[in-house]
Amino acid sequence: MNRIILQKQLLDRCSRSSSSHICPSLPLISRLLHTFATVSAEKISGSYPAEVHNLVQGSWKPSDSWTWIIDPLNGEKFIKIAEVQESEIHPFVSSLSSCPKYGLHNPLRAQERYVMYGDISAKAANKLAQPEVLDFFARLIQRVVPKSYVQALGEVQVTQKFLENFSGDQVRFLARSFAVPGNHLGQQSTGLRWPYGPVAIITPFNFPLEIPLLQLMGALYMGNKPVLKVDSKVSIVMDQMLRMLHECGLPLEDADFINSDGAAMNKLLLEAKPNMTLFTGSSRVAEKLAADLKGRIKLEDAGFDWKILGPDVQEVDYVAWVCDQDAYACSGQKCSAQSILFVHENWGSSELISKMKSLAGRRKLEDLTIGPVLTVTTDAMVDHMNKLLKLPGSKLLFGGEPLENHSIPEVYGAFKPTAVFVPLKEMLKIENFDLVTKEIFGPFQVVTAYRNDELELVLEACERMHAHLTAAVVSNDPLFLQDVLGRSVNGTTYAGIRARTTGAPQNHWFGPAGDPRGAGIGTPEAINLVWSCHREVIYDIGPVPKTWSIPAST
Numbered sequence: 001m002n003r004i005i006l007q008k009q010l011l012d013r014c015s016r017s018s019s020s021h022i023c024p025s026l027p028l029i030s031r032l033l034h035t036f037a038t039v040s041a042e043k044i045s046g047s048y049p050a051e052v053h054n055l056v057q058g059s060w061k062p063s064d065s066w067t068w069i070i071d072p073l074n075g076e077k078f079i080k081i082a083e084v085q086e087s088e089i090h091p092f093v094s095s096l097s098s099c100p101k102y103g104l105h106n107p108l109r110a111q112e113r114y115v116m117y118g119d120i121s122a123k124a125a126n127k128l129a130q131p132e133v134l135d136f137f138a139r140l141i142q143r144v145v146p147k148s149y150v151q152a153l154g155e156v157q158v159t160q161k162f163l164e165n166f167s168g169d170q171v172r173f174l175a176r177s178f179a180v181p182g183n184h185l186g187q188q189s190t191g192l193r194w195p196y197g198p199v200a201i202i203t204p205f206n207f208p209l210e211i212p213l214l215q216l217m218g219a220l221y222m223g224n225k226p227v228l229k230v231d232s233k234v235s236i237v238m239d240q241m242l243r244m245l246h247e248c249g250l251p252l253e254d255a256d257f258i259n260s261d262g263a264a265m266n267k268l269l270l271e272a273k274p275n276m277t278l279f280t281g282s283s284r285v286a287e288k289l290a291a292d293l294k295g296r297i298k299l300e301d302a303g304f305d306w307k308i309l310g311p312d313v314q315e316v317d318y319v320a321w322v323c324d325q326d327a328y329a330c331s332g333q334k335c336s337a338q339s340i341l342f343v344h345e346n347w348g349s350s351e352l353i354s355k356m357k358s359l360a361g362r363r364k365l366e367d368l369t370i371g372p373v374l375t376v377t378t379d380a381m382v383d384h385m386n387k388l389l390k391l392p393g394s395k396l397l398f399g400g401e402p403l404e405n406h407s408i409p410e411v412y413g414a415f416k417p418t419a420v421f422v423p424l425k426e427m428l429k430i431e432n433f434d435l436v437t438k439e440i441f442g443p444f445q446v447v448t449a450y451r452n453d454e455l456e457l458v459l460e461a462c463e464r465m466h467a468h469l470t471a472a473v474v475s476n477d478p479l480f481l482q483d484v485l486g487r488s489v490n491g492t493t494y495a496g497i498r499a500r501t502t503g504a505p506q507n508h509w510f511g512p513a514g515d516p517r518g519a520g521i522g523t524p525e526a527i528n529l530v531w532s533c534h535r536e537v538i539y540d541i542g543p544v545p546k547t548w549s550i551p552a553s554t
Helices: 003-016 027-031 090-097 112-129 131-144 149-165 170-174 210-221 236-247 262-272 283-292 316-332 345-349 352-362 378-389 424-428 430-436 452-464 478-486 524-531
Strands: 050-052 054-056 059-061 066-070 077-082 178-181 187-194 198-203 225-230 256-258 276-280 297-300 305-309 338-344 395-398 418-421 444-450 470-474 492-495 533-540
Touching (some): 112 236, 210 236, 236 256, 262 283, 276 524, 305 452, 316 338, 378 395, 378 444, 424 430, 424 452, 452 478
Parallel strands (some): 305 338
Antiparallel strands (some): 054 059, 187 533
16 A cells, blocks of 8 residues: 555544544554564553663663653553663763764764765665554654644654655765865865764653654764663653664664663763763753753753734634644643743734634543643642732633543643733733743643733843743734844744744754754754864875975074
């Protein structure tokens, strides 16, 4: 069967299904065994638990200690993690230390490895494009971070496209150098993209395939040897992806994979002293690591992401739908999720808010368009909402209640899509600003309104925020766009009537701005910035002029 047709059938069947949390397996797929896979996404449960091992020095290994991950949908122990203890980190330290500072390859050494990684990417892209493999990873993602099938499938498709983008000669093109003529015959300066050598990657739970895979491959493309640490709640996804990459030619010893708690990983970093660490996650941990590692770090941390609706009211249905997707897809568990919406007064006469409320009301646990919140409890979200509602003029627009009729364990959150209105001037008060702009990593957003003469207050709010990841300016007014874009800083900013805050596809930069430690993902520029540094080699081979003589001392 044609793969594209089968893929469309998969998506169509799953989008129509409302009887199961997870896309129902097709008989064809259940018969197709992946030679790399050690688990079945459909069967992982308390009755059929899965195991996740560690990869170090070219071998998959268990640990003396095992930790259970509980199913976010029913609380059963369903994945067993071989968790490395602080006393067991030596093999990982030794493995990283075995990599020289000049890396496993660089523009002047082992250049055939650039070609090898182009071939690995091509094979992996082809493998991941197979509908049964695409579906396997989508459903595996759903098991550990419950999101709709469409959202999970989109993550796998972005990953596949990334691998496709860096197939063939594209890996060597990442290391493109330049040359500048010197001052005399035989002299020339060359600029080279140089690896760091031993590096570390730490990634969060919310995109268990896309974020770690894109950063891992970027590190490998440039000649580094990485150790990868993924949030243990979801690390089974990269366990399976690494096995697929090995099948596609990735040398077992090129990358290590560790499961551990934060203390053990912190000790590993301090003892192994990687030359660069990429961290994606909370601002609190990011700042601790930046201090511990003495600045040898790149960060893609938290984002309280804003959206500004401009004065030109149009396409209300579309704008409302994008607002719903930005705030509540994946239950709001995206670092790019819409955290605050600034609504121009002209939108007040439209049905924007009522349409947003209606769209939020469509979301249900049955199809995982709303689901468990893995890092914020229900009580914490209720508490935050109540604090906001105590501010003068604040009101609940919709939501504000726990989900009903579910078996989500209390350690996770279960909350209806929620929006709270806070007056702009109340928000800007010093005593309120930190509360209103606190990031809640769940289905929660703040909405405020501004008059035509209050744009300065909106921009003041944006200026005072600390995290500058994504933003959206929803307007087709060129002068309005020019004004807002020219006085803001967010690293990934969408502009125009179709602007959104979410979306990290493989075809454009995704990352913060305004911080020299900021990391990007997905593009050649991001890979160069994060995973290589500049080295200059000045060739001066002569000849020495025959008329030269030793000059006077200077």
